[in-house]
Amino acid sequence: LTNGGLTCCNVKDQQHDRWLNSKHKSDYGEWKLTAGNFYGDAEKDKGLQTSQDARFYAVSARFEPFSNEGKSLVFQFTVKHEQKIDCGGGYVKVFPADLDQADLHGESSYYIMFGPDICGYSTKKVHVIFNYKGKNHLIKKDIKCKDDELTHVYTLILNPDQTYEVKIDNEKVESGSLEDDWDFLPSKKIKDPEAKKPEDWDDRAKIDDAEDTKPEDWDKPENIPDPDAKKPEDWDEDMDGEWEPPMIPNPEYKGEWKPKQIDNPNYKGPWVHPEIDNPEYSADSNIYKFDNIGVIGLDLWQVKSGTIFDNFLITDDVKEAEDIAKETWGVTKEPERKMKQEQDDLKRKEEEEKNKEQDTEADEDEEEEEEEEEETKEDIEEALSEMDDEEVNQKDEL
Secondary structure: OOEOOOOOOOOOHHHOOOOEOOOOOOOOOOEEOOOOOOOOHHHHHHOEEEEOOOEEEEEEEEEEEOOOOOOOOOEEEEEEEEEOEEEEEOOOEEOOOOOOHHHOOOOOOEEEEEEEEOOOOOEEEEEEEEOOOOOEEEEOOEEEEOOOOEEEEEEEOOOOOEEEEEEOOEEEEEEHHHHHHHHOOOOOOOOOOOOOOOOOOOOOEEOOOOOOOOHHHHHHHHEOOOOOOOOOOOOOHHHOOOOOOEEEEEOOOOOOOOOOOOOOOOOOOOOOOOEEEOOOOOOOOOOOOOOEEEEEEEEEEEEEOOOEEEEEEEEHHHHHHHHHHHHHHHHHHHHHHHHHHHHHHHHHHHHHHHHHHHHHHHHHHHHHHHHHHHHHHHHHHHOOOOOOOHHHHHHHHO
């Protein structure tokens, strides 16, 4: 797809020479082109799937280079963690056109890194990282990603007015300004290095009442001997030493005395350090701009493989991205959900039947054991009976 000079990489239309595996390492994980175990459409839902556990993956696709100067940049793709991912990336990177695809690796310089990242219970977030003047900057907000096994569409919108928006499944989940939500630029204001809090500044809201005095009967011991305790009758002072009653908390103990608090008549409130313009701050209206966009890539690590990436889109038209999401993910999401539910129901039914069979076998084994025990008991009783009859016969003979 092409719109306004921007471009899209569609997995289904790929040629093998369009997506290039990195040769930076010899043990990168292998990709499969598949719709997975459940899907809405067997052909339309085919995507790039990680296929080997505990591997790094690095693959990329090149397109005609462009600049997003003066235009919105919309970056969109779908992710399905059908393996119920425990730890691994689901993000995509946008690279400058001069990237050496055959040498793509984790330290390769990129423009944008966007998408979900999951690891255990603590990390379930959407990365939004921009490279600015050679340094990668992470968003300061926490955006929660989807962590189920179904397909979800992630959209990043970057506008020339220095604002951004993050959408998941065509719904806005975060937005704001680049300058506020990243640390691209130094602060506009800094604390005045020449300013100091006056020595007579009193920021205590309450003070001790100088006229308050401690009552004469205040001081009581925290613990006292138990008045109800009695020396054991068998206590031997020569052997056990002098007997002392055990200590118990003193009900009259009042704790450490402190004078009551009163309003401070000299209170001036918290001292606020005055600020001045930061001489190192310089506005930049081109933070959003990338001049040589030309490659998208999947450069990530996964403990448990099975994630499927699809429907990669780069455009300058927000409406187009929304419509494409509806035409792809929007059409297949419900059939996919239904197929997944049917598989889960079948699996649950098989588990129930298996457990039922195991319970039946256990009951049968128990019945057999009881029958064997009963037969053994009967054999013993019969043997004893025969022995008794023999003894009677012997006595009769005598």
